[in-house]
Structures are given as structure tokens and as C-alpha cells.
Amino acid sequence: MTVSQGKRKVAIIGGGITGLAAAFYLQKEAKEKGYPLEVVLIEASHRLGGKIQTVRKDGFVIERGPDSFLARKKSFGILAEDLGISDQLVSNATGQAYILVNDGLHPIPGGSVMGIPTQISPFITSGLFSWSGKFRAAGDFVLPKSAVNEDQSVGQFLRRRFGGEVVENLIEPLLSGIYSGDIDKMSLQATFPQFYKLEQEHRSLIIGSKKTTPKQPVVKSKEGIFRTFRNGLETIVEAIEAQLEPGSVMKGVRVERFERVGNQVNLFLNNDSEMLLDQLIVATPHLAALPLFEDHGLMTDFEEMPATSVATVALAFKEEAVKQDKEGTGFLVSRNSDYSITACTWTHRKWPTTTPDGHVLLRGFVGRAGDESAVELSDSELEKIVLADLRKTIKIDQEPLFSVVTRWKNASPQYVVGHKERVAKAKKEIKEQFPMIKLAGSSYEGLGLPDCVDQGKAAVSEVLEDLFVK
Numbered sequence: 001m002t003v004s005q006g007k008r009k010v011a012i013i014g015g016g017i018t019g020l021a022a023a024f025y026l027q028k029e030a031k032e033k034g035y036p037l038e039v040v041l042i043e044a045s046h047r048l049g050g051k052i053q054t055v056r057k058d059g060f061v062i063e064r065g066p067d068s069f070l071a072r073k074k075s076f077g078i079l080a081e082d083l084g085i086s087d088q089l090v091s092n093a094t095g096q097a098y099i100l101v102n103d104g105l106h107p108i109p110g111g112s113v114m115g116i117p118t119q120i121s122p123f124i125t126s127g128l129f130s131w132s133g134k135f136r137a138a139g140d141f142v143l144p145k146s147a148v149n150e151d152q153s154v155g156q157f158l159r160r161r162f163g164g165e166v167v168e169n170l171i172e173p174l175l176s177g178i179y180s181g182d183i184d185k186m187s188l189q190a191t192f193p194q195f196y197k198l199e200q201e202h203r204s205l206i207i208g209s210k211k212t213t214p215k216q217p218v219v220k221s222k223e224g225i226f227r228t229f230r231n232g233l234e235t236i237v238e239a240i241e242a243q244l245e246p247g248s249v250m251k252g253v254r255v256e257r258f259e260r261v262g263n264q265v266n267l268f269l270n271n272d273s274e275m276l277l278d279q280l281i282v283a284t285p286h287l288a289a290l291p292l293f294e295d296h297g298l299m300t301d302f303e304e305m306p307a308t309s310v311a312t313v314a315l316a317f318k319e320e321a322v323k324q325d326k327e328g329t330g331f332l333v334s335r336n337s338d339y340s341i342t343a344c345t346w347t348h349r350k351w352p353t354t355t356p357d358g359h360v361l362l363r364g365f366v367g368r369a370g371d372e373s374a375v376e377l378s379d380s381e382l383e384k385i386v387l388a389d390l391r392k393t394i395k396i397d398q399e400p401l402f403s404v405v406t407r408w409k410n411a412s413p414q415y416v417v418g419h420k421e422r423v424a425k426a427k428k429e430i431k432e433q434f435p436m437i438k439l440a441g442s443s444y445e446g447l448g449l450p451d452c453v454d455q456g457k458a459a460v461s462e463v464l465e466d467l468f469v470k
């Protein structure tokens with residue numbers, strides 16, 4: 001293929017939310033500003049969406065991967081607006097979330113920000129901690145701030161301030177519910193730089209959070225902090241696909257390598273064809289980007305960056321099969337508990353539109369850093385394990401109507417200590433050797449869906465700047 005007359009050509013590798021957002025905004029900008037641009041999105045699998053996958057079955061809306069996005073991160077909602085689908089957004093039902101430790105479910109104490117207390121009484125009365133654990137956590141009031149300025153692990157930092165017990169029974173499970181990570185390896189600067197800032201400015205995280213967190217309104221908002229689409233997250237994938245210019249998507253085509261040709265880059269595809277480009281956005285996770293860049297001695301530090309394997313198991317039941325004694329939207333499991341599941345969402349409660357009347361939909365998570373072997377089990381074994389674990393906390397006396405099991409191999413990128421420096425170095429070296437290539441996606445600057453959209457958009461701005469502004 002050659003660059004068509006007068007037009008500049010840009011390809012995006014990877015049709016997950018990062019690549020989709022990039023393709024959509026490139027075409028939108030080109031149209032609005034009259035830029036002569038041809039855009040191609042290249043996706044290795046036979047469907048778009050990457051980790052966003054919705055199964056619609058017997059009136060249920062079941063997510064295999066992400067189930068929602070954080071509303072306070074604006075770019076995802078703006079993308080929905082730009083696509084004309086924001087009328088289909090729904091917010092989660094607010095409700096108590098719990099932590100499961102061996103002796104049962106405990107409400108997450110009120111007034112905690114990622115497990116850091118901003119109100120003292122809910123912590124003192126919580127059954128999650130022993131008196132000595134609470135006493136040790138109060139050490140945060142008096143301990144000096146850390147001297148180091150370079151990166152450290154989230155675990156090292158938080159254990160020093162609060163002691164082991166509060167970290168194990170509250171903070172770690174909450175952070176696992178975002179990163180599925182090992183907090184003793186995760187980078188503080190790449191995941192929670194605000195904790196470090198609080199400590200530097202206020203010494204005590206409790207005092208600092210109390211001062212900087214807006215007071216909870218007396219009447220609690222009925223709107224939750226998450227959003228999805230009534231018919232599932234895949235709604236946004238379908239909308240983007242429908243609005244991309246005809247012929248601009250290639251599915252079932254894998255990029256195998258690339259070479260620089262003057263100011264352009266030549267892609268080699270697994271269908272034995274080549275594609276000459278003026279600009280390229282690589283929007284795959286780092287494990288897929290690594291082999292492409294390593295040929296050129298780039299991104300080699302990312303060999304040290306792991307990605308955790310997880311599985312989700314959705315179980316649909318008749319309402320009468322499940323007797324829950326607690327109202328709530330779900331729970332996270334502490335590592336020191338004797339369970340295989342790491343979390344469970346009571347999906348029919350968190351997202352009432354996902355479940356037909358008279359039914360219950362539960363979704364269990366399996367696998368986290370250092371504890372991933374269960375992900376290798378067969379569908380029926382995974383279903384059995386999740387059901388057995390759920391039966392330890394909720395009374396379930398019938399078999400599920402059906403289950404949807406999804407394995408995500410090496411899917412949760414781990415932002416380990418030194419992450420920010422690794423990303424900065426890789427981007428700098430790529431820019432020197434391949435100024436026409438941009439890197440974006442969940443492995444680099446945030447793994448939430450809005451962070452992915454932000455990175456796709458940032459890559460679009462850089463591409464347009466290089467092509468039409470410079």
C-alpha cells in the first residue's frame with residue numbers, strides 16, 4: 001500500500017479503548033479542520049474493544065472485563081457525548097461495599113479515602129481491626145515524614161505509616177480492587193503520588209486527608225461514582241465502530257514489525273502486506289508492544305514490568321436461589337483470608353439494569369499478583385471454586401442458571417517501582433529513533449478507561465502537531 005495522493009497517512013495499532021478513542025478523534029479533528037488525513041486502525045483479533053467485552057444473554061447484561069468508569073475523570077463521559085450516546089449512561093446504585101476477612105464481611109469504614117481514614121470514629125468502631133492494630137495505625141499522627149524523594153513501594157510507605165494490620169485488612173484489598181497488584185512492588189509515584197504529597201505537606205496522612213477531603217454531604221448523593229451504559233460498556237465500542245469512516249478498520253491483522261524509511265515508518269503485517277505511514281500510534285499493552293520495539297533496542301526495561309492474570313466468573317441465578325443477609329454492592333477479599341476469589345460484585349444491586357426482574361447476577365474475580373494459578377483452571381473448575389467461596393458468605397441453595405467465565409492472561413499491567421522513569425525513558429528513546437511513533441495505553445499512564453481515552457487523545461494531538469502545525 002502507498003500513501004494516497006496528497007494525503008498524510010496515520011495507523012493505530014490496537015483496537016482497545018485507547019486505539020478506538022485515538023482513531024475517532026483523529027478522524028473528527030481532520031474533518032473539522034480540513035486536514036488531508038487517512039486513518040487506519042489495525043486490530044489483531046476479529047473484534048474491536050480489547051478488554052471491553054459485553055455478553056447480552058437472556059435479558060442479562062454481563063461484562064467480561066471492566067464494568068464501568070469513574071465519572072470524576074471526565075474524558076470518557078465527553079467521548080460518550082461526542083459520539084451522541086450519553087443519554088444511554090447510567091450511574092451505579094450507591095450501597096455499602098465490604099471487606100471479607102476470615103470471620104466474615106465487614107463494611108468499609110465510612111470516611112476512608114482508599115482506606116486512609118478521614119473520620120476517626122468509623123475506624124475505632126470497625127470490626128476489621130484489633131485494638132493493637134488500631135493503636136498502631138494512630139502512629140500516623142506522630143511519625144515523621146519519609147526522607148526519600150525517589151520512588152518507593154506503596155506497601156513500604158503505607159506499612160510504615162499505619163502498620164501491617166490496617167494495610168492487610170483494608171488498604172491492600174482496596175488497592176487490589178484497582179490494580180490486582182502486589183503492593184510491596186507497586187510504585188507509589190505511579191499509582192498514588194497524592195499520598196506522598198500529603199505526607200510531605202502534612203506529615204500525617206490522616207490529618208492531611210481530613211484537611212483536603214471535602215466534607216461528606218449530610219444527605220448522601222443517590223448517584224454513585226461510576227457510570228456505564230444501560231446496555232453494557234460495549235455500547236461505546238459499537239458507536240465508535242459505526243462512526244469511523246468506512247474502510248478505516250482492519251480486523252484480524254497483526255502488526256509483526258516495523259522499519260524506518262526516511263521520515264516515514266513501514267509496517268509489516270501478518271498477511272504479508274506492508275504499509276508506509278507518516279505517523280503511527282502504538283496502542284497495545286506493553287507485552288504486545290515490546291516485541292515490536294525490542295528489534296530496535298527500545299523499551300527493553302519493560303521486560304521487567306509484569307502483568308497479572310485474572311479471571312472473572314459471572315453467575316446468573318433465580319432470585320430465590322440466593323439468600324443475602326447484607327444489603328450492598330459487593331466485597332473485596334483480604335489476602336490473609338482463606339479464599340480463592342479476590343472480589344465479588346453483586347451486579348444486580350450495583351447495576352440494576354443488568355439483570356431481569358426476579359433474578360440475581362453475581363461476578364467473582366479470581367487471581368492477583370503472586371496468586372494467579374487458579375486462572376489456568378477449566379471453566380467448570382473456576383465456576384465451582386467461585387461458587388464454593390461465595391457459599392461461605394452468602395446462602396446459595398441452587399445451581400446457577402448459567403455462567404460466563406473469562407480468562408484475562410497477563411492483562412493487568414503492574415506499575416512497579418520506577419515505573420514513571422521507565423515510561424519517560426522509553427518515550428524519549430522512541431522519539432529520538434522514531435519521531436513519527438507515539439505510545440499510548442493502559443501500560444503507561446493510567447489503566448482506568450478514562451486514562452486510556454486521555455492517552456489516546458494526547459497521542460492524537462502530538463500526531464496532528466507533527467503533521468500540520470510544526
Ligand SMILES: Cc1cc2nc3c(=O)[nH]c(=O)nc-3n(C[C@H](O)[C@H](O)[C@H](O)COP(=O)(O)OP(=O)(O)OC[C@H]3O[C@@H](n4cnc5c(N)ncnc54)[C@H](O)[C@@H]3O)c2cc1C
Pocket residue numbers: 013014015016017018019042043044045048049050051052064065066067068069070253254255256283284285288310312408411412440441442443447448449450452
Ligand atoms: C477484569 C478487568 C476489570 C477491569 N475493570 C475496570 C473497570 O471497572 N473500570 C476501568 O476503568 N478499568 C477497568 N479495567 C482496566 C481497563 O479495562 C483496561 O485498562 C483498558 O480496557 C485497556 O484498554 P487498552 O486499549 O489500553 O488495551 P486493550 O483493551 O488490551 O486493547 C489492546 C488491543 O490491541 C490488540 N493488539 C495487541 N497486539 C497487536 C498487534 N501486534 N497488532 C494489532 N493489534 C494488536 C489486542 O488484540 C487488543 O484488542 C479492568 C481490567 C480487567 C482485566
Ligand SMILES: Cc1c2[nH]c(c1CCC(=O)O)Cc1[nH]c(c(CCC(=O)O)c1C)Cc1[nH]c(c(CCC(=O)O)c1C)Cc1[nH]c(c(C)c1CCC(=O)O)C2
Pocket residue numbers: 069070073097098114174176177178179180225310329330331332342343344345346350365412447448449450451
Ligand atoms: C469494592 C470494589 C472495588 N473494586 C472492585 C470491588 C468489588 C465490588 C464492586 O464491584 O463494587 C472490583 C474490581 N474492579 C477492578 C478490579 C481489578 C480487576 C483487575 O484488573 O484485575 C476489581 C477486583 C478494576 C478497577 N476498579 C477501579 C479501577 C480504576 C478506574 C480508574 O482509575 O479510572 C479499576 C481498573 C475503581 C475502583 N474500584 C474500587 C475502588 C476503591 C476504586 C477506585 C475509586 C476511586 O478512585 O474513587 C474497589
